[in-house]
Amino acid sequence: MSEQEEVVVYDQGEGNDKAIVEQINARLNTELADPKVLTALLATTFAGLKSTTQVKQALMEGMIRGFSFEDFLHKHVYAIPYGDKYSLVTSIDHARKRGMRNGVVGSGAPEYTYTDDKKTKVESCSVTIKRLIPGTSHVGEFTATVDFKEYTTGRNLWSSKPKTMIAKVAEMHALRKACPDELAQYYSEEEMHKEAQQPNRWSVAKEDSKTLKMGSVKTNNATSNEGQKDQKNKKAEAGKSDADSVDEEG
Numbered sequence: 001m002s003e004q005e006e007v008v009v010y011d012q013g014e015g016n017d018k019a020i021v022e023q024i025n026a027r028l029n030t031e032l033a034d035p036k037v038l039t040a041l042l043a044t045t046f047a048g049l050k051s052t053t054q055v056k057q058a059l060m061e062g063m064i065r066g067f068s069f070e071d072f073l074h075k076h077v078y079a080i081p082y083g084d085k086y087s088l089v090t091s092i093d094h095a096r097k098r099g100m101r102n103g104v105v106g107s108g109a110p111e112y113t114y115t116d117d118k119k120t121k122v123e124s125c126s127v128t129i130k131r132l133i134p135g136t137s138h139v140g141e142f143t144a145t146v147d148f149k150e151y152t153t154g155r156n157l158w159s160s161k162p163k164t165m166i167a168k169v170a171e172m173h174a175l176r177k178a179c180p181d182e183l184a185q186y187y188s189e190e191e192m193h194k195e196a197q198q199p200n201r202w203s204v205a206k207e208d209s210k211t212l213k214m215g216s217v218k219t220n221n222a223t224s225n226e227g228q229k230d231q232k233n234k235k236a237e238a239g240k241s242d243a244d245s246v247d248e249e250g
Contacts, residue, residue, distance in 0.1 A: 027063070028059055032056070038055060041055055041059075045079065049079055058079050065088070071094075077094075078090075080196045091188070098186070099182070102183075104129060104130070105132055110163070110170060110171075124166075125145070125167050126145040127144060127171045127174045129141070129144075130142075143177075144170050144173030144176075146173055151190065152194070158193065169188065169190050
């Protein structure tokens, strides 16, 4: 090894974290030196994010979590915006490929439970992933069961293909159980649909405020007229009291 080669030695604790962040930051500065790259990412992988600053933040977050810059370029990982925030998600296909490279040898067919006798309303879904345990010849089975109500939005594909959608969620859960080291940071888009559709609290408050008129109170005519009479009577009584006070002093 020549003396000119730079060697990064990771230590434990904060020093290690600092070295990783510095490396990622240097890589991003290099990759984003051409403004066209950042513009393209904002239009594709990060469509819906509000600024290039937020894109850089998402890239940094994703690479700290273990994704590569190429993952974002190929849209293996992308952002789902909601309100002023976002979630980084991956496609189920990419998660499957990553699982296969780490010993996943197959999966069982999705199993469903239903809330009705005709089996038209899905209640839950279970999926089993089979993985060759590293260093052994044993194939382990990892099953995950998810509740339909926790993830459905009741719209779009969740309405037309509910079984397909909840099966993807269950499979993603099972993949994380089977490969906790490799897929711990992987979340599918289907898992985040419901959260992404939750209205932003500021937006809700802003909409609600449009129906309010500051400084006014809604009353019916009768109540309003009575209130005006009470105010006149009080003023008259106050004036009479002041006049009586002056007569007594005189």
